[in-house]
Amino acid sequence: MRLIFEKSIPDRRGVKLPMDDVPKAKSLRGKYLRKESALLPEVSELDVVRHFTNLSKMNFSVDTNFYPLGSCTMKYNPKFCEKAAAVDNFSNLHPLWPQLLKDDYLAQGALEVLYETEKQLCAITGMAAFTMQPMAGAHGELTGAMLMAAYHKTKGGRRKYIIIPDSSHGTNPASAALAGYEVIVISTDSDGCMDLGEFKKHLNKDVAGVMLTCPNTLGIFNPRIKEISDAAHEVGALMYYDGANLNAILGKCRPGDIGFDIVHLNLHKTFGTPHGGGGPGAGPVGVTEDLVKFLPISVVAKDDRGKFYLEYNKPKSIGYIAPFYGNFGVILKTYAYILLLGKEGLTEASDAAVLAANYIRVSLKNDYDLPYDKICMHECVFSASKQKEQSGIMALDIAKYLIDNGVHPPTVYFPLIIKEALMIEPTESESKETIDSFIELMKKIAKLAKENPQELKNAPGNMPVKRLDETKAARELNLIWNP
Numbered sequence: 240m241r242l243i244f245e246k247s248i249p250d251r252r253g254v255k256l257p258m259d260d261v262p263k264a265k266s267l268r269g270k271y272l273r274k275e276s277a278l279l280p281e282v283s284e285l286d287v288v289r290h291f292t293n294l295s296k297m298n299f300s301v302d303t304n305f306y307p308l309g310s311c312t313m314k315y316n317p318k319f320c321e322k323a324a325a326v327d328n329f330s331n332l333h334p335l336w337p338q339l340l341k342d343d344y345l346a347q348g349a350l351e352v353l354y355e356t357e358k359q360l361c362a363i364t365g366m367a368a369f370t371m372q373p374m375a376g377a378h379g380e381l382t383g384a385m386l387m388a389a390y391h392k393t394k395g396g397r398r399k400y401i402i403i404p405d406s407s408h409g410t411n412p413a414s415a416a417l418a419g420y421e422v423i424v425i426s427t428d429s430d431g432c433m434d435l436g437e438f439k440k441h442l443n444k445d446v447a448g449v450m451l452t453c454p455n456t457l458g459i460f461n462p463r464i465k466e467i468s469d470a471a472h473e474v475g476a477l478m479y480y481d482g483a484n485l486n487a488i489l490g491k492c493r494p495g496d497i498g499f500d501i502v503h504l505n506l507h508k509t510f511g512t513p514h515g516g517g518g519p520g521a522g523p524v525g526v527t528e529d530l531v532k533f534l535p536i537s538v539v540a541k542d543d544r545g546k547f548y549l550e551y552n553k554p555k556s557i558g559y560i561a562p563f564y565g566n567f568g569v570i571l572k573t574y575a576y577i578l579l580l581g582k583e584g585l586t587e588a589s590d591a592a593v594l595a596a597n598y599i600r601v602s603l604k605n606d607y608d609l610p611y612d613k614i615c616m617h618e619c620v621f622s623a624s625k626q627k628e629q630s631g632i633m634a635l636d637i638a639k640y641l642i643d644n645g646v647h648p649p650t651v652y653f654p655l656i657i658k659e660a661l662m663i664e665p666t667e668s669e670s671k672e673t674i675d676s677f678i679e680l681m682k683k684i685a686k687l688a689k690e691n692p693q694e695l696k697n698a699p700g701n702m703p704v705k706r707l708d709e710t711k712a713a714r715e716l717n718l719i720w721n722p
């Protein structure tokens with residue numbers, strides 16, 4: 240496919256503007272004026288529509304394909320939520336509008352959305368308050384680690400370590416390191432949980448906190464989670480909940496009730512919002528009562544008259560971590576999603592997500608290695624090591640063949656502790672028919688791996704891009720169009 244720049248024809252126009260009758264501004268100084276016009280493609284409106292419509296058809300999305308990308312919770316994004324986010328008074332709101340007047344906050348409706356969403360998240364997680372500011376899960380983790388530091392500082396000491404299991408998402412150690420902590424990695428035991436003995440051995444008064452995903456990235460809920468949080472609290476460490484897998488436990492279990500002190504949620508995962516391709520996201524962080532005073536500014540509050548305002552006067556706050564009010568559009572969709580489903584609906588969503596994952600787990604366990612063969616939560620993690628041994632077929636080959644057959648691949652090669660990992664998260668959105676045809680396809684792949692591995696190695700055949708030289712693509716990154 241040609242770039243839009245390559246479709247450019249000199250003087251072709253998409254829009255014609257009327258003659259400019261505004262007097263020329265004198266104040267614009269010469270150095271800010273362009274010497275020559277910008278190198279923009281010169282194309283008609285129809286050229287633009289076709290170009291981008293065709294580009295969009297080359298992509299996978301939840302709206303077009305089954306998308307079992309583990310850990311990412313690629314659920315159906317209800318159009319109701321998109322509609323709510325598109326309401327003019329929300330979508331065209333200027334971020335400075337609420338604070339336009341000195342003592343009277345405008346955009347009361349938008350502030351109410353932030354305020355009420357926070358209340359809903361508190362009810363869902365059992366936390367005392369949330370900051371709605373962080374822009375994604377990883378940003379929430381960094382905020383959480385900074386909250387830990389602020390907390391320990393007021394307790395009179397700097398602590399050095401954050402404990403993280405080896406099944407964790409890569410953002411966990413990265414966020415801890417960015418906040419100035421050293422990371423202690425704990426291995427996974429034969430049950431697929433953080434090794435309790437090893438954990439206790441490393442736990443001491445130098446540990447600021449313990450970061451856990453629960454259920455973890457193997458899709459396993461640690462039955463001894465309370466024992467872990469009690470032990471952490473005993474030495475004064477804080478428990479951090481990576482909420483990426485909250486979709487497994489909505490309405491069933493609240494992180495606040497099992498000892499977590501800080502929680503981030505990935506609103507774009509658990510509460511809908513199309514996020515394939517890297518955005519947009521929102522990663523609000525919730526905390527227990529003791530930590531509320533450290534939350535970032537600003538905070539949406541409500542005065543005696545029932546009016547919403549922005550609170551900046553928080554002397555113990557860690558300060559700004561993002562401009563304005565977080566990713567408002569994603570928060571608004573979350574609010575719509577929660578109201579749309581209600582408590583029962585959210586609980587049913589988790590029930591269905593867990594059932595779907597277990598159905599896949601049981602259906603495919605004779606075809607693929609299942610390193611942790613036990614009841615899972617909302618995702619199940621297979622390994623292609625049997626196929627690799629048989630005929631050199633790797634998780635990557637399976638992923639490419641799935642793409643060719645209209646299925647977005649599961650997450651591959653993660654979690655890192657499983658060789659040739661295939662991490663499948665069907666979510667609650669999919670019908671039994673869709674899941675059955677996926678299972679059939681996976682069985683066909685297992686058969687091909689035995690009988691005709693070359694067919695898998697040749698995939699993808701139907702895609703606009705075939706196998707890339709990934710090393711070359713990374714080393715010789717070529718993203719800039721040169722005329």
Ligand SMILES: *Cc1c(COP(=O)(O)O)cnc(C)c1O
Binds near residue numbers: 310311378411522
């Ligand atoms: C997605 C994910 C993250 C990071 O969240 P982002 O919103 O992508 O920054 C962290 N931990 C786990 C387990 C995840 O799946």
